[in-house]
Amino acid sequence: MSASAFGFSLGKAVSSQRRRARFAESMWGLGTVVFVLLLWEILSRTGMLPTIAFPSASDVLLRLVSLLASATFWTAVGNTLSAAAIGLVIVLVIGLPFGMAIGRSRWVERSTLLTFEFLKPIPPVALLPLVLLFWGPSLTMKVFLVTMGALWPFMVQVVYGARELDSTQLDLARSYRLSRWRTIRQIFLPTLLPFGMTGMRVAASIAVIVAVVAELIGGATGMGQEIAMAQNSADLPTMYAYIFATGLLGLAINGVFNLISKPLLFWHPSQRTKEH
């Protein structure tokens, strides 16, 4: 009784200490960000930074704030995001069955090995001119590129996951005549989910990169095109504001994955080690 009370109070003291340390760390981080912004502001105001390449920090931040209130900005964000999202759905639909087949069947694995190992390292942007030729600067072109770029990292993870599936468990499910749904829910899902989440996380960041490239160089509508247009009209604050916005979008997507992986994977060891 007393031991548990002691343990409890000790744990509490440690956790509050840890919390204080974490607070101090985030203050340091915040301090650096403020310092860098101030330094940038001073250097650009005094002309130490070349003005043809650097607007002042305050101009960029104010432009970003005014963009956040404009419809053009959100249309651009929507265009970039929707291309990435459609591409990711296609990646899921193609990558899951193919990854499962490769991970579960030696025949499929050996048959597709050379073809996939050759296609995998090809940079997705290499296909940009070709798909521009086929579809022009359109959503189709963007979605195709996103799919080609994001498919491999996701499929590789599904293959790893499929190899982890326990044959004994699958045999057990068969001999107990578990329904297809229960087999999927209780054996497939828990094994595949952590791998699938990892794959989707990587796939999502690649999807945004490829979508921005398709817009910046291919001229499809979206944030990349806004960056290119601001650059062409030498509107540096807007150009920087959009570049920053792509970074914020990346952070937001990462945040969404953190949010959904907690309730989905709370039972998985990878989530437990986060406390330290």
Place this chain on the structure above:
Amino acid sequence: MRTLFKDMGLLLWLPITILLAWWFGSANSTSIYFPPLELILETFARDWLGPRFVTDALPSIGKFLVGFGIAAAGGVFLGMLIGLSRRLNAALDPLIQFLRAIPPPAILPIALLLFGIGASMNIAVIALGAIWPALLNTIDGVRALDLQVIDMTKSYRLSPAKRIFKVLLPAASPQIFAGLRVTLQMSIILIVVSEMFASTSGIGFYVLNSQQLFAVPETWAGTIVLGLLGYVATLVFVLIERRVLAWHRGMYNSLEKA
């Protein structure tokens, strides 16, 4: 022997089928978008096994290697510094997280303003855009090091150079290489994209320019060159990684079996 043949057949039937289907399917093609494979390969041989290899391919490969070298060395060096200091890590973490969240190609316009069209612009984009995976993985790798190992290096009074090259770097190397591989992929993407964005020579420029001129066989041939570049670069990297991490794989396998 028989199983070997069987395995070769299993490995090769699909690629061969695809190539044959492409060759014969496009043989009499009159579509402007899908020229015969024979024509694509002829264009490839004419352009890329000829003078263009020296004027366009070699400079692209050179810029790519220099950019990747800077990104990799800079990432590992800074990652060691940051990873070894708790305070530095805490101070820089939010900034690093934000900068690496920016899709690297988005910084192309800034690099163009700073450096103008030329090799330094391509190299700068790779160095700045591809450094993050190497940096973050080195930080994580160094931080994951066992505290006892660090204490041990101190009580043995290892010189800093020995501590870094004999203990820290090898211990963190599996994670560093995982980061370098992503840095490599990003470097390939960035050399291609930066040459498409603003350049007057190079493979990326050639492909996009061919597309804009509606030179379809040239576009296909250039795409093949870019694919080969990505493939060969990854292959070389994997070979080097295998050599350097041979000790790690050996250890890992023995642990797996135990």
